Amino acid sequence: MKRIAIDMDEVLSHFSTSCLELFNKEFNKNYTTEDLQGKMLVDLDARFAEKMDHYLANESFFLELKVIKDSQEVIQKLSVHYDIYIVTAAMEFPVSLAPKYQWLKKNFGFLNENNFVFCGDKSIIHADYLIDDTPSNLATFKGKGMLFTAPHNRDVTGYTRLNNWQEVAECFL
Amino acid sequence: MKRIAIDMDEVLSHFSTSCLELFNKEFNKNYTTEDLQGKMLVDLDARFAEKMDHYLANESFFLELKVIKDSQEVIQKLSVHYDIYIVTAAMEFPVSLAPKYQWLKKNFGFLNENNFVFCGDKSIIHADYLIDDTPSNLATFKGKGMLFTAPHNRDVTGYTRLNNWQEVAECFL
Numbered sequence: 001m002k003r004i005a006i007d008m009d010e011v012l013s014h015f016s017t018s019c020l021e022l023f024n025k026e027f028n029k030n031y032t033t034e035d036l037q038g039k040m041l042v043d044l045d046a047r048f049a050e051k052m053d054h055y056l057a058n059e060s061f062f063l064e065l066k067v068i069k070d071s072q073e074v075i076q077k078l079s080v081h082y083d084i085y086i087v088t089a090a091m092e093f094p095v096s097l098a099p100k101y102q103w104l105k106k107n108f109g110f111l112n113e114n115n116f117v118f119c120g121d122k123s124i125i126h127a128d129y130l131i132d133d134t135p136s137n138l139a140t141f142k143g144k145g146m147l148f149t150a151p152h153n154r155d156v157t158g159y160t161r162l163n164n165w166q167e168v169a170e171c172f173l
Numbered sequence: 174m175k176r177i178a179i180d181m182d183e184v185l186s187h188f189s190t191s192c193l194e195l196f197n198k199e200f201n202k203n204y205t206t207e208d209l210q211g212k213m214l215v216d217l218d219a220r221f222a223e224k225m226d227h228y229l230a231n232e233s234f235f236l237e238l239k240v241i242k243d244s245q246e247v248i249q250k251l252s253v254h255y256d257i258y259i260v261t262a263a264m265e266f267p268v269s270l271a272p273k274y275q276w277l278k279k280n281f282g283f284l285n286e287n288n289f290v291f292c293g294d295k296s297i298i299h300a301d302y303l304i305d306d307t308p309s310n311l312a313t314f315k316g317k318g319m320l321f322t323a324p325h326n327r328d329v330t331g332y333t334r335l336n337n338w339q340e341v342a343e344c345f346l
Binding site: 102117123124 | 176178258260263264265267268270271274275285286287288289290291292293294296297298299300315
């Protein structure tokens with residue numbers, strides 16, 4: 001079986017949406033993901049630079065992330081034909097380790113936890129495909145990197161782009 | 174730079190020694206690592222089967238593991254010439270995730286945490302070498318697997334064996 005490694009934040013979970021919600025509440029703003037097109041959070045509002053560590057220091061931030069549409073159904077179908085690994089950068093915020101595990105068991109409980117990988121540098125991953133929203137992760141990956149669309153990567157070129165989980169299904173099934 | 178992936182339990186940390194200490198205390202026994210040669214803990218005493226989950230459920234178990242002799246000095250020297258990744262199976266006991274991170278930062282703080290990998294199945298690892306005490310991890314590894322001697326693997330053949338960290342230094346430096 002071919003092996004697909006799948007990123008977590010912005011691919012399975014609405015990471016930046018939750019950041020926007022917390023920020024909007026704190027600063028009485030109305031930023032939406034539309035405002036984030038082609039930008040990182042700090043480009044949208046410089047105050048994110050000092051706030052992010054605070055938001056991510058809370059275990060419940062990771063536990064309560066919403067699941068991206070169709071990801072569960074499509075990955076369940078993919079797992080019949082491919083070995084699926086969930087590969088997430090967790091070492092920069094070690095407080096995320098335990099809640100990321102719990103989130104995956106709750107929302108993707110049909111996957112074997114032995115196929116979860118919590119790492120930093122993803123060039124350590126040996127797989128045929130990597131679906132990830134971060135271009136730098138794809139750049140050092142030895143297999144075929146595929147860019148999952150997130151607001152911040154709208155203008156990135158040079159990778160096969162997957163705009164949503166229905167496109168992932170069409171590509172792999 | 175070539176890349177060396179290094180296991181944690183029984184390669185960097187005295188995992189089974191701590192298990193023996195807890196068991197000896199609880200059951201008033203005097204098992205030593207000598208008694209464990211060629212055996213798993215449950216082969217030495219069947220009561221380990223029910224006790225292991227209990228021992229490993231305690232975060233402090235992982236935090237307090239002793240460091241294996243010479244591992245820090247040799248890895249510090251290796252890291253000048255090789256990219257070092259620490260690759261540990263943590264998903265079976267997710268309570269170990271946070272304390273394993275803390276243990277590595279405390280005892281191997283000279284390594285970048287982006288080079289820590291917490292996983293289950295190690296066939297996902299892309300590296301040139303894997304130093305590990307568990308033969309099944311080496312069997313599915315795509316690079317060169319090297320067996321680090323631990324009591325339980327005394328009788329295993331078929332891999333380049335490294336008996337201690339001085340032998341690792343001689344092999345790689």
